[in-house]
Amino acid sequence: MTPILEVCDLKKIYRGSSKPAVNRISFSMSAGEMINVIGPSGAGKSTLLRCINRLTEPSSGRVLIEGEEITGVPAAKVRALRRRVGMVFQHYNLVNRLTVMQNVMHGRLGYMNAFNGALGLYSEEDKQRALEILEQTGLSEFLYHRAGELSGGQKQRVGVVRALMQQPSILLCDEPIASLDPASAQVVMEMIRDVSVRRGIACITNLHQVDVAMRYADRIIGMNGGEIIYDGPVAGLTERMIERIYGKPMSQLMIGGDVSA
Amino acid sequence: MPEREPAREREAAREFARERETALEREPNRAPASEREPARKREPALAPDPAPGRETNPAAGREKIMLASRESRRAALVFAAVLLGLFGISTAFTQFNPLAALSAQKEFWRFIFVDFVPPYMGKWEALAGAVMQTLYMALSATGISAALSLIMSFLGTPAICPFWAVNAAVRGFASILRNIPSLVWAFILVAAFGIGAAVGVLALIIATVGSLTRYFIETLDEVAEEHMEALRSTGAATLPVVTQAILPAATPGFIAWILYCVELNIRASTILGMVGAGGIGLLMMGYIKQYNYPAASTAILAVAVIIIGVNLLTDFLRKLIL
Ligand SMILES: Nc1ncnc2c1ncn2[C@@H]1O[C@H](COP(=O)(O)OP(=O)(O)OP(=O)(O)O)[C@@H](O)[C@H]1O
Ligand SMILES: [Mg+2]
Numbered sequence: 108m109t110p111i112l113e114v115c116d117l118k119k120i121y122r123g124s125s126k127p128a129v130n131r132i133s134f135s136m137s138a139g140e141m142i143n144v145i146g147p148s149g150a151g152k153s154t155l156l157r158c159i160n161r162l163t164e165p166s167s168g169r170v171l172i173e174g175e176e177i178t179g180v181p182a183a184k185v186r187a188l189r190r191r192v193g194m195v196f197q198h199y200n201l202v203n204r205l206t207v208m209q210n211v212m213h214g215r216l217g218y219m220n221a222f223n224g225a226l227g228l229y230s231e232e233d234k235q236r237a238l239e240i241l242e243q244t245g246l247s248e249f250l251y252h253r254a255g256e257l258s259g260g261q262k263q264r265v266g267v268v269r270a271l272m273q274q275p276s277i278l279l280c281d282e283p284i285a286s287l288d289p290a291s292a293q294v295v296m297e298m299i300r301d302v303s304v305r306r307g308i309a310c311i312t313n314l315h316q317v318d319v320a321m322r323y324a325d326r327i328i329g330m331n332g333g334e335i336i337y338d339g340p341v342a343g344l345t346e347r348m349i350e351r352i353y354g355k356p357m358s359q360l361m362i363g364g365d366v367s368a
Numbered sequence: 369m370p371e372r373e374p375a376r377e378r379e380a381a382r383e384f385a386r387e388r389e390t391a392l393e394r395e396p397n398r399a400p401a402s403e404r405e406p407a408r409k410r411e412p413a414l415a416p417d418p419a420p421g422r423e424t425n426p427a428a429g430r431e432k433i434m435l436a437s438r439e440s441r442r443a444a445l446v447f448a449a450v451l452l453g454l455f456g457i458s459t460a461f462t463q464f465n466p467l468a469a470l471s472a473q474k475e476f477w478r479f480i481f482v483d484f485v486p487p488y489m490g491k492w493e494a495l496a497g498a499v500m501q502t503l504y505m506a507l508s509a510t511g512i513s514a515a516l517s518l519i520m521s522f523l524g525t526p527a528i529c530p531f532w533a534v535n536a537a538v539r540g541f542a543s544i545l546r547n548i549p550s551l552v553w554a555f556i557l558v559a560a561f562g563i564g565a566a567v568g569v570l571a572l573i574i575a576t577v578g579s580l581t582r583y584f585i586e587t588l589d590e591v592a593e594e595h596m597e598a599l600r601s602t603g604a605a606t607l608p609v610v611t612q613a614i615l616p617a618a619t620p621g622f623i624a625w626i627l628y629c630v631e632l633n634i635r636a637s638t639i640l641g642m643v644g645a646g647g648i649g650l651l652m653m654g655y656i657k658q659y660n661y662p663a664a665s666t667a668i669l670a671v672a673v674i675i676i677g678v679n680l681l682t683d684f685l686r687k688l689i690l
Pocket of ligand 2: 152153154282
């Protein structure tokens with residue numbers, strides 16, 4: 108079985124920087140797997156995620172989405188592949204003035220021709236599917252609310268639904284709960300796990316809280332200084348390993364569950 | 369369905385997290401070292417330290433506690449002194465003499481209250497026509513400018529137009545237009561094309577397009593920063609992203625800037641009239657040149673009424689829309 112996502116020897120050096128932000132990154136993922144990525148601030152977690160859908164241009168290495176290479180291909184091909192990779196952002200990045208429904212439908216734009224896309228002429232079928240997903244995720248009562256009126260947790264759930272509208276095989280989540288209170292964070296994390304379990308979508312989530320990462324993952328990737336220090340099951344993540352990932356003794360970590368400080 | 373073996377591992381993880389939590393509960397007062405340390409160092413504490421064996425008011429008998437560093441206070445003082453000096457020198461050079469202004473007051477007030485009062489207008493139709501012309505000038509110029517600026521701002525922001533040279537050209541062009549006041553444009557255009565409202569509109573458009581393009585680019589940049597990436601990540605092409613997300617998100621900003629330009633242009637168009645670009649300004653200038661001060665003062669009152677009225681209207685619209 109070909110892996111859903113394959114990353115081979117990925118490296119990114121930002122312009123004007125001498126040290127790579129990510130380096131020697133290789134791993135692969137199968138359908139429905141849930142990986143949580145942990146590591147101190149500046150470890151390269153966001154860079155890794157953004158290289159996967161080429162929001163950031165990798166310096167070298169290869170990324171394959173369902174066996175098709177996204178690196179080193181022309182822009183049109185990149186766009187076609189991006190449709191299969193949903194992304195969820197820390198700050199939700201919804202258009203606050205538009206309704207939940209309008210925001211969710213943005214997930215379909217990649218599949219439409221320029222004319223229909225530009226005029227927002229979504230097919231009834233797509234709209235029907237949006238209604239179903241919103242129903243399943245308990246958001247249907249907010250259908251015509253402006254996104255700006257929602258709470259942070261609700262916004263992030265809408266963000267996930269927008270990504271789901273792409274019918275992705277991979278979901279990239281960059282600190283999806285960093286701006287949320289603990290209760291909303293739990294709801295969002297459960298939603299992401301549900302996405303991976305029920306829909307068989309491979310989910311990679313960057314997190315700052317080790318305990319949350321361990322609770323919701325199948326597999327943990329620990330990064331430090333741009334490289335993968337640990338890649339394995341949750342059970343194998345010992346305290347010593349956590350200390351190595353964060354480069355700090357355990358006593359300085361885990362305060363309030365947040366190790367970013 | 370993918371196989372789900374790691375249930376046991378998840379259980380182990382939960383166990384681990386729970387242990388961690390109880391460990392935290394046992395030591396509830398632990399704060400990060402970085403938070404604990406400075407509290408002790410902060411000796412002249414604002415709140416009295418309840419620790420026994422210490423003075424209750426450690427600040428007593430010591431130097432006053434500064435709220436800002438000595439250097440920054442000195443810098444602020446120097447800055448204020450330089451500023452005051454500059455004002456003084458500038459005023460001296462203009463030969464503006466407050467005393468002379470006071471002593472000339474009688475003449476001034478006589479001029480205002482005797483020559484200009486009571487306002488009198490023989491030709492109400494002329495006045496109404498001129499007022500409407502001024503309004504038309506401002507509104508038409510703002511509308512046309514908004515349409516032109518919209519197109520130019522798309523070309524001017526790297527978020528939408530990927531050609532660096534085009535961005536720079538548009539921004540540069542807009543800067544040149546806006547840094548020359550509309551009054552100067554009106555002078556040039558009146559000299560070239562003669563007197564008339566159309567010339568006034570043209571002058572206003574030139575200056576407004578310069579500013580509005582700049583403001584629109586700012587708004588677009590801000591909005592694109594927030595939304596472009598999220599929508600690009602769905603695989604959408606630029607055009608749908610712009611029409612479906614960037615424009616809706618930028619609309620309130622655009623409207624606010626357009627209303628601002630309506631206000632500016634109402635004011636500007638009355639002044640442009642005075643150099644021959646039509647409207648109430650032209651009428652007023654004519655009366656003043658004919659020493660018909662009562663009629664001129666009526667025109668001035670009309671200007672004030674228009675400006676206040678338009679400002680009230682734009683304030684209302686702003687509240688309504690934004
Ligand atoms: N756009 C950029 N230009 C230059 N350097 C960058 C850029 N983005 C990130 N970096 C650098 O790359 C390194 C990795 O950053 P990255 O944002 O991937 O880390 P991160 O693990 O996501 O950190 P955080 O937990 O704080 O989000 C950092 O040293 C950062 O300064
Ligand atoms: Mg990050």
